[in-house]
Amino acid sequence: MAIIELHGTSKSYYIGGVETHALDDVSLTIESGEFTALVGPSGSGKTTLLQIMGCLDKPDRGAVMINGKDVTRLNANARADMRRQVIGFIFQFFALVPVLDAYENVELPLLLSGVGAKERRARTMELLDAVGLADRIHNRPDQLSGGQQQRVAIARALAPRPLMVLADEPTANLDTANGEQAMEIMKRLNEQTDTAFIFATHDPRVMSFARRTVKLLDGRVVDDSAAH
Numbered sequence: 001m002a003i004i005e006l007h008g009t010s011k012s013y014y015i016g017g018v019e020t021h022a023l024d025d026v027s028l029t030i031e032s033g034e035f036t037a038l039v040g041p042s043g044s045g046k047t048t049l050l051q052i053m054g055c056l057d058k059p060d061r062g063a064v065m066i067n068g069k070d071v072t073r074l075n076a077n078a079r080a081d082m083r084r085q086v087i088g089f090i091f092q093f094f095a096l097v098p099v100l101d102a103y104e105n106v107e108l109p110l111l112l113s114g115v116g117a118k119e120r121r122a123r124t125m126e127l128l129d130a131v132g133l134a135d136r137i138h139n140r141p142d143q144l145s146g147g148q149q150q151r152v153a154i155a156r157a158l159a160p161r162p163l164m165v166l167a168d169e170p171t172a173n174l175d176t177a178n179g180e181q182a183m184e185i186m187k188r189l190n191e192q193t194d195t196a197f198i199f200a201t202h203d204p205r206v207m208s209f210a211r212r213t214v215k216l217l218d219g220r221v222v223d224d225s226a227a228h
Contacts, residue, residue, distance in 0.1 A: 001032045003163045003196050009062035022048040024219035033194040037210035045219040046200040054166045055079040088157030090167035094149040096141040103137040106155045127155035131185050147178030164196040171203050183209045
């Protein structure tokens with residue numbers, strides 16, 4: 001089943017009065033359960049593509065279909081609802097709430113979505129156990145290592161049971177061992193939940209885990225291949 005489809009998607013920015021084509025006529029389909037890396041040099045368009053997929057930005061031209069709905073036609077509130085209901089995010093700098101402990105950070109999106117207390121606790125504990133942090137639930141981010149913070153972020157992204165998780169350079173601030181551990185956890189959860197994972201990365205470690213690699217250059221898809 002197609003989770004997200006982009007048709008002729010283009011996006012330009014004006015920097016210093018000069019037009020820059022961040023995305024140029026990109027068409028792409030991501031299916032349920034995919035584990036896909038968006039790769040390319042700095043300025044290739046991969047972060048812009050991820051932002052458009054995540055309803056954080058709108059294209060200048062083209063359609064973006066998420067779960068069969070063209071999100072380019074939605075207003076800001078409806079796009080926010082789409083983000084909350086079907087999209088999970090993992091950021092390079094973790095983006096945890098510093099005054100909340102690990103449990104509260106994972107529980108937060110469930111609170112915002114109105115999930116009942118019993119289900120919130122069950123889902124939060126299940127995910128913290130899945131990422132190996134059941135014994136650190138009361139630790140705040142400043143009491144966790146970078147690798148542990150990213151594992152909390154992974155659990156938080158999956159808490160609402162999204163159709164897809166978007167990850168922007170998820171290993172950039174992790175050492176080799178923690179980066180590989182984070183990728184192993186995401187791969188396992190991807191297989192268990194059938195949630196699609198889409199990464200924007202230039203890290204060969206992330207690319208080696210991907211089952212599909214979409215290469216961008218100057219805002220265009222120049223290669224789209226499955227792992228061998």
